[in-house]
Amino acid sequence: MRITEHPILRYQKGPKVKFIYDGQEVEGYEGEPIAAALHAAGIKTLSHSHIENRPRGFFCAIGTCSSCLMTVDGVPNVRICVEKLKAGMCVETQQGKGVLR
Amino acid sequence: MINTQIAIIGGGPAGLRAALAAAQTGAKVLLLDNSDHLGGQLIKQTHMFFGSQQQFAGSRGIDIATRLATELRQFENVQIMLETTVLGIYEDGVLLAEQDDKVRKIKAERIIVAIGASERMLAFPNNDLPGVYGAGAAQTLMNVHGVRPGHRVLMVGAGNIGLIVTYQMLQAGVQVVGIVEAAPTIGGYLVHAAKVRRAGVPIYTSHTVKEAYGDGAVEGAIIWQLDEKWAPIPGTEQDLAIDVICLAVGLSPLSDLLWQAGCQMTYVPQLGGSVAVRNSLLCTTNQQIYIAGDVAGVEEASSAMVEGQVAGLGAALSLGLGGEQAHAMLADARGQLAALRSGPVGEKIRAGLSLVEKGVTADA
Numbered sequence: 512m513r514i515t516e517h518p519i520l521r522y523q524k525g526p527k528v529k530f531i532y533d534g535q536e537v538e539g540y541e542g543e544p545i546a547a548a549l550h551a552a553g554i555k556t557l558s559h560s561h562i563e564n565r566p567r568g569f570f571c572a573i574g575t576c577s578s579c580l581m582t583v584d585g586v587p588n589v590r591i592c593v594e595k596l597k598a599g600m601c602v603e604t605q606q607g608k609g610v611l612r
Numbered sequence: 613m614i615n616t617q618i619a620i621i622g623g624g625p626a627g628l629r630a631a632l633a634a635a636q637t638g639a640k641v642l643l644l645d646n647s648d649h650l651g652g653q654l655i656k657q658t659h660m661f662f663g664s665q666q667q668f669a670g671s672r673g674i675d676i677a678t679r680l681a682t683e684l685r686q687f688e689n690v691q692i693m694l695e696t697t698v699l700g701i702y703e704d705g706v707l708l709a710e711q712d713d714k715v716r717k718i719k720a721e722r723i724i725v726a727i728g729a730s731e732r733m734l735a736f737p738n739n740d741l742p743g744v745y746g747a748g749a750a751q752t753l754m755n756v757h758g759v760r761p762g763h764r765v766l767m768v769g770a771g772n773i774g775l776i777v778t779y780q781m782l783q784a785g786v787q788v789v790g791i792v793e794a795a796p797t798i799g800g801y802l803v804h805a806a807k808v809r810r811a812g813v814p815i816y817t818s819h820t821v822k823e824a825y826g827d828g829a830v831e832g833a834i835i836w837q838l839d840e841k842w843a844p845i846p847g848t849e850q851d852l853a854i855d856v857i858c859l860a861v862g863l864s865p866l867s868d869l870l871w872q873a874g875c876q877m878t879y880v881p882q883l884g885g886s887v888a889v890r891n892s893l894l895c896t897t898n899q900q901i902y903i904a905g906d907v908a909g910v911e912e913a914s915s916a917m918v919e920g921q922v923a924g925l926g927a928a929l930s931l932g933l934g935g936e937q938a939h940a941m942l943a944d945a946r947g948q949l950a951a952l953r954s955g956p957v958g959e960k961i962r963a964g965l966s967l968v969e970k971g972v973t974a975d976a
């Protein structure tokens with residue numbers, strides 16, 4: 512899913528890093544939004560609606576729609592479309608509204 | 613507490629130009645943006661802009677953002693705070709903002725709200741499936757982060773955004789199977805439409821999405837035709853195998869901060885939603901608060917920039933700054949706005965503005 516050639520743009524990426532998504536090792540570039548790394552890895556379901564438990568994915572990319580809330584390093588409700596990826600991060604699908612520890 | 617004369621919320625084209633205009637009058641300016649870059653929507657615009665030379669026509673949006681930001685950084689009286697989200701505006705002119713998980717208080721004599729707009733949703737069954745994205749979001753994913761939104765896309769909306777993002781998808785190597793447009797005609801500029809048509813993307817006017825389907829994510833969509841009363845015509849369904857539906861069905865001004873600050877608001881369909889009542893210098897019913905750009909009415913980057921100038925100068929003049937030169941610049945900017953909104957293309961905006969522009973000040 513990564514764009515390797517583009518007629519106008521050159522992408523400046525940070526170093527390639529590994530992080531954990533629901534127990535599984537995934538690669539991304541440091542500094543890009545976590546959602547970009549997950550999308551590039553083909554992971555589309557990010558959260559679930561509270562009542563019907565319907566899958567929810569990426570939607571607005573600017574941190575306003577709440578469709579991408581996940582638990583990151585134990586902190587629930589992180590907007591992963593604007594949260595930058597760091598090496599070794601632990602990104603988990605959140606159950607319900609999340610619990611503050 | 614951080615003290616400033618003019619605080620500007622949002623560093624898109626409107627906020628950048630407001631900051632530049634205010635800075636030129638010598639005002640102490642603080643520019644706040646919740647993202648990690650200046651330029652707002654411009655940083656994902658890889659296409660050449662229309663308009664006149666004064667609004668950088670012929671330049672790509674990303675290059676305009678860089679130019680304005682570089683120019684602004686030359687001013688010593690301007691402070692820029694990025695990754696700072698303004699959460700509220702209070703009666704005493706204090707802004708509450710979040711930066712690095714900490715709450716900061718900012719006291720400003722004048723506040724210019726230039727926070728832009730958000731993408732609209734469209735109602736159809738399964739519109740919440742992963743794979744239904746805002747067009748701007750898909751554009752951010754591709755043009756800023758270098759990730760394709762999917763393999764096969766259905767674009768909804770043939771306004772400029774739908775057409776431009778379609779073309780940018782083709783540039784990024786993504787297949788677009790078609791564009792559906794509920795109206796009987798294409799809303800965007802015909803040059804953009806011609807470009808995507810030449811590339812072989814069909815534009816289905818008088819069509820809409822009947823439903824999306826898929827197990828856990830979008831696997832396809834059914835589209836159907838609309839009659840002259842916009843009612844769907846049974847039997848005209850087409851099933852498209854796609855993995856992304858991109859919504860380019862318009863933007864709505866981000867009005868929450870202005871509602872919260874107690875500005876008088878009105879719903880104006882021509883401007884995209886709820887907007888603040890303002891005078892001709894873009895001052896709201898709260899004398900401390902000015903507006904500029906998409907938040908004042910969804911339009912274009914060109915008009916957003918000029919509105920930024922008007923608001924920046926208006927705010928500075930109200931503090932007794934700028935003098936003759938600011939008055940002259942203001943008159944020039946107002947002339948540019950009138951020119952941008954003249955003729956048949958500006959008709960909708962003019963109609964919308966006539967409903968919310970109240971009170972003409974001495975400068976008008």
Ligand SMILES: Cc1cc2nc3c(=O)[nH]c(=O)nc-3n(C[C@H](O)[C@H](O)[C@H](O)COP(=O)(O)OP(=O)(O)OC[C@H]3O[C@@H](n4cnc5c(N)ncnc54)[C@H](O)[C@@H]3O)c2cc1C
Binds near residue numbers: 623647866913915
């Ligand atoms: C696909 C597409 C193509 C376009 N093509 C053209 C074109 O060819 N020509 C043209 O003239 N226009 C074009 N436009 C329109 C143009 O991009 C917008 O009209 C313009 O960006 C509006 O500027 P703005 O400064 O009002 O808002 P924005 O550019 O949206 O900037 C608002 C800024 O405020 C920040 N912000 C929001 N809330 C807060 C908060 N609470 N605290 C702090 N900061 C906040 C945001 O992060 C953002 O940086 C296009 C738009 C799109 C989506």
